[in-house]
Amino acid sequence: MHGWVGKLLRIDLTSGKIATEALNPELARDYIGARGLGTRLMFDEVDPKVDPLSPENKLMFVSGPLTGTFAPSAGRYNVVTKGPLTGTIAASSSGGNWGPELKFAGYDLIILEGKAASPVYLWIKDDQVEIRDAAHLWGKQVPETTEQLYAETEADAKVACIGPAGENLSYIAAVMNDMHRAAGRTGVGAVMGSKNLKAIVVRGTGAVTVADKPGFLGAVDHISKALKAGPGTGYSFRMYGTAANINPMNAVGGLPTANFQETHFPTAHKVSGETLTATLLQRTKSCFSCIISCGRVTKVTNPKFKGEGEGPEYETAWVFGPDCAVDDLDAVTKANYTCNEMGLDTISMGSTVACGMELFQRGIIDLKETEGLPLEFGNAEAMVEAVRLTGLGEGFGKKLQLGSYRLASLYGHPELSMTAKKQEMAAYEPRAAQGIGLEYATSNRGGCHVRGFTVGAEVLGRTNKMDKNATVGKAALLVGVQNGTAALDATGACLLSSGAMSAADYAELLTTATGVAYDAASYLKAGERIWNLERMWNLKAGLTAADDTLPPRMLNEPIPKGPSKGAVNRLQEMLPEYYSLRGWGPDGVPTAEKLGELALNV
């Protein structure tokens, strides 16, 4: 096979059995890879009702057909499993260099089953696969683990591991690769921890081939030019990182503030990408094959928050900034470092701290309950300390590590958790932009902006701008974006590249790389197939249309002040149209006709 390596690695951690299998070319064609292929295999092999943290759940690390080639910004892999935070199918995407290394080692994906009796790590050097003891690594933070593993295996190996948060089975734990890159969302790190698997270390010396070399090189050439010419992909993400979005979102009153109580933060500019570039930024960094280079290598010298590492990106700058009402960039960056070191998802972590702050503000919890942690909005030291405690599972961190929905429910106030399907929403206010509200409500992995990023069309984009406050046309917009994103994730590409690339571009890359003929229509059809498969998994897992909703604050409490004053999300105006456009019944279940049209065997 071209593009795909054509082989998968199956490891039963209970018995220690290691096997390789050929990749089914038909599945690869229909589900492309990464998020799509992983979900299909989960559907075929795992009962959707499985307890996510039980040995019966499987954990898959899946690359895409473009991973390992120089298709621009397409070096990603997905961690696919049943997510403990949401109970939905989880596909968490991460960049860095780990995914390509897996393909150079000769595998499209790894399927992990069962549970090791004691902590172990995997060492994969091409066709040599070992399960090694990891007792000495258990409890270590991500940078120490990573460096120790370089020393024990090869300096050029790539490491994906969990930190203390994953070991503690925190619902918001991430899988970290290359020290600073996270497959963050839906708590995939806890699944890895539940299997007693500390790390997967990979080193590969093989090749990824493409079917049509001149065609592929030609496609890469014109797509690279388009990316370099794009205002975001060619300039602002490199200059200011993704946090370039802070100021424009704040300007329209779409930047959730103080746990979504407000939507405009007067001093947001202090944690913006522009400020970051002017102060803490040391240099920019890229994931494998990326020409955008949004990675921020930063250093904080302020003794209170001293550290070095990567970040913050937009979501992180927002969640530890405006969402916690903090405008100290040093503290925000330190909180980001701590998340990376502990192996925590920054969005869920920050939003859980913000939820804790609101519980504290309302007097629902007090200093006694937080064990002395003054969780006031704007208290930067308490915020950073809360992240550290969560990572280690100490003090009030034992409760914060449950995520905001379970935290707020402990005190009888789930409505104060800013989540959809129990996952924390991202940095785009659903009351200020109607489409993103519909996205959070319908996303197959809960509150998440990267399943259908409508904000490009609603606020940030320069062309085809839609009225962000209108509900008309948003369902159609979202369905298109969700399908496109599902296909994009499956190729191994980065969502940021879609700022300057069309479905036809991705289809051209796929066709020339794999030799399988895709066009824009069949590419988007694959995306729709993946979306419906994820939906079917969730329905079988026990979710219903009643879960396609937003926190009551988004639906009932008008924005109190700022540029978007008075707005609420009018989800009910959009949801029936969304179901109908998807070819689903009013109960949110895909119809037999739709499944037939997609050749989706479920």
Place this chain on the structure above:
Amino acid sequence: MARYLTQIKDLRPTLCYARRTVVLGGRAYVKQGRNATMSMMLMIHPDKCTGCHNCELSCSMEHEGDFRTKASRIHVYTWERQGFSVPMMCQQCHDAPCTTVCMPKALTRNLANGQVDLDAAKCIGCKMCVQACPFGNASWDFLTSAILKCDTCNSDPACVRICPSQALTWVEDTVSAQVRKRAFATKLKNAFLEA
């Protein structure tokens, strides 16, 4: 840039008089002059490198026809803790240890362009060059039984063409250090102007 080159030319001692670079369709052809001691060289700028590995991918595609970064003639090393990356490739040494130890004379110094040429037909695979290179920039590829060493893609390096960060540049060797010197001098200038 043109003005900058003129300045350097003015300062250039007669001994080093040489080279005009003619750019034709993106390719740089170097013409030899009197007392030629200069040529083109690959300049690395680690401060600009983002660690994207596009140079490795491009190099392996150019030479091997597939994406196999281990067979690339250029390698990028990244220190994750500091987020710092350094590209490494053959420096085309003037007094190259690899040419000294190469018994069948497969590695030779090309006086015309200042590079170290590898004649694969003469190579016996003894790997002495791998042992001798102080930088580790010659390596042995087990898969193809060949020595891997940068050949500058016939003076049009694929890595330079693809580098999205200008961390790799293809410059006249007399200019190479001047670029860095000028960059540092600019900092000094700014410090004095601000003071």
